[in-house]
Amino acid sequence: MAGPSVTIYPPGAAPPVADNRFSRLIPSQSLAVVSEFTLESGVTLQDVSVGFRTWGKLNDARDNVMVICHALTGSSDVEDWWGPLLGPSHAFDPSRYFIFCANVTGSPYGTASPVTKNPSRSDGGWWGPEFPATTVRDDVRLHKLLLDHLGVETVAVVIGGSMGGMAVLEWPLTAPKGYVRNICPIATSARHSAWGISWGEAQRQSIYSDPEYESGWYAPDGEGPKRGLSAARMAALLTYRSRDSFESRFGRKEVDSDSESAKKGxxxxxxxxxxxxxxxxxxxxxxxxxxxxxxxxxxxxxxxxxPFAGASRPxxxxxxxxxxxxxxxxxxxxxxxxxxxxxxxxxxxxxxxxxxxxSIFSAQSYLRYQGDKFVSRFDANCYIHLTRKMDAHDVGRGRPASPPPLSLIPPGALVIAISTDGLFTLTEQRELAASMPDAELVVIDSPDGHDGFLLEFEQINEHVLRFLHARLPEVYAGAPLVDPDRVGDADKGFDVKKASLFGEAEGDDQDITRW
Structure with a gap:
């Protein structure tokens, strides 16, 4: 029986189903449309769009594939949020790997979500709150369809952090046995904790409390529940960072209300x-x-x-x-x-x-600035959808308890933890590594909490590169598949030159200590 058809649209040629102001934020990505796809829930979607980017070249065996999985509010644009790791002689080396990163379902950046068109609607309207729930496993199966279409035989390694780390764990368990040879989950867990679920609920309630939410039927190109989404982002940011990082950066410093910082923040x-x-x-x-x-x-x-537009006062x-x-x-x-x-x-x-x-404390100003910045690039319905997707994550769900699912992971995985991570704790990372055969645990020393996986580029590059050389020596044995000079600068270092739109790096001109 033939599978669904896949049509690829090159950058700049977005199909109507996925053309919206959010997907346009990534002009460099390609878009695929899968004719139909059935979710874990049993719901079948038609004309499913998927935003994705690739770097490098497939080798003759079609097995030099590196899959990178993005986090909650990330995108397919690895260059934006993990850019310092991408380049010749770096962890993500396009001269030796065929690198693939696809946007997940429910995200606003090109893949089927609340902000894409619902093909079943005669008026061509968007999905909105009627977009069905999706799971991390759905994303793995959908993205594998694209890899099949691109001619990939096996995947050498899957790497990702946070929600992306959840996908990393699901890849070898959801795909056929032997399809994925190595994994590197970063700052993640085998099942989302009560702590993480509770924070997600608090953030959703922030959105629901905004009168402009209107049960999810706000206009996607209008104002929408921006205040609620901004508050949700502020709360999330506190789980991504650490108490000590805020104290050292901001302390009790105040900002001049007439300064540029105050005007933005x-x-x-x-x-x-x-x-x-x-x-x-x-x-x-x-x-x-x-x-x-x-x-x-x-x-x-x-x-x-x-104040809300319709807010009343005494x-x-x-x-x-x-x-x-x-x-x-x-x-x-x-x-x-x-x-x-x-x-x-x-x-x-x-x-x-x-x-x-x-007077405004610097910490307050920074949070307000981040909230305002976030609502310009994200959608509230998508945020609700993705936090629920994380809540549902559990590698043991629906699988036999014996043998334990994690024992079926390919041996030799590299688990990377962040020392001050308060969202996916060090204890969870130890349990994760102990549950997988011959896995190695590395702890990144960082004061920045969970966001250390998006900020500690040099440490992460060092450990991932060592892991890849040890596990995949054949990839590095011969000459590069692509001239390294064509795919980046091997000596570019790890300094962030520009602020990340989809990640946490602020860039040389966006030092957060100014806030």
């Missing part, structure tokens, strides 16, 4: 300079700053809050047309300045000092 100064602001029946001064002690207290209390008498006209005229003529007689007085009769914007 808090949106405060940029939004306050609005001439005159009408709120609760009052007109503020030219900077949008409150005039009375009560109004100042309220402003400090609500610093960082972004009723108070609206300003009369005359008073509003007078106030606005004062702003126009005097910049909103107040005479001494207009200012509230201290008990001794002296006027109170001019109001100033509330």
């Amino acid at each position: 808090a949106g405060g100064a940029a939004k306050r300079r609005i001439g005159a602001v009408v709120g609760r029946g009052k007109v503020t001064d030219a900077l949008g700053l409150p005039r009375t002690p009560a109004e100042r207290a309220e402003a400090v209390h609500n610093d960082g809050h972004q 009723a108070s008498p609206p300003p009369s047309a005359a008073s509003l006209s007078s106030a606005l005229s004062d702003v126009a003529q005097n910049g909103g300045g107040e005479s001494e007689g207009d200012l509230p007085l201290k008990p001794n009769g002296d006027p109170l000092p001019p109001p100033s914007p509330p």
Whole structure:
């Protein structure tokens, strides 16, 4: 019986089913359309798009394949989020490997998800919240269809971290025996923990609490539940980093509310300079700053809050047309300045000092900046879908308990842990390595918590490269398949030159200690 057909669209030629503002963020990726695909749940999808990228060249045996699996909010663009590892003589060497990375189902970056078109809808609308649940195993089976189409016989190694590490574990268990020869799971687990499930739930509730969520039926190209998604990202970031990393970078430092940092991170100064602001029946001064002690207290209390479009506030008498006209005229003529007689007085009769914007801690500003940055590149329905996919991860689900599934993993796996990881703990990594035959555990020393797997490029490169040379000596025995000069700079080092869109690296011009 013939399998589903696969059609490949080169970069810049996205099929209509997958053309949206998120998939366009990766102009360098190819897109495949699989005619039909049946999920673990039994639901059959039609015209399933898959975003993917490849580097390097298949050898004659078609077995020099390296599969890289991305994390929760990552994409197929390994150059963006693991770029320092990609290049000749580096761990991900396109001169010797055929490197493949595909976007997972439910992600907004080209693969079938809540933001792709639903072929069964006559109006050509998007899936939205009706997109069916998918699993890590679904992704493995779908991506293997692409590898089959590309002529791959076997996979030399599968590498990935976090949610990508979950896929790494599923590849040898889901694909036919012997198809995957080596694996390297990084900062992951054999089953998602109660801790991880709980954090995912808290993040989803942040999205659900946004009135703009509308049960998932917001317009994908509109505003949507950006405030809720931003809050979810902030909460997630705290699980990705560590207490000590935040303390050393930010401490109790404050940011000047008029600085570029505050404008990006808090949106405060940029939004306050609005001439005159009408709120609760009052007109503020030219900077949008409150005039009375009560109004100042309220402003400090609500610093960082972004009111919803339809949000209501306690009723108070609206300003009369005359008073509003007078106030606005004062702003126009005097910049909103107040005479001494207009200012509230201290008990001794002296006027109170001019109001100033509330101080913002550097840590607050950084979180707000990251939240705002994230909502410009991700979709809330996709975020909900992917966190539920992680919740469902358990290599033992539906499989015989004897022999234990992990005992069937190819021997000699390399398990990489991050010393300060609070999301996928060192204990979990030890258990994982102990459950697989002849597996090696390496602990990366990093103060940055879980995100160390996206930041400690030099250490990860060293251990992965050593592992690959030991496990796959035949790949390195002959001459490179591709001229190394055509696929990168062997001496480029591990410094991040530009900020990552889909990862955590900030780049030389985005030092997070500025926040």
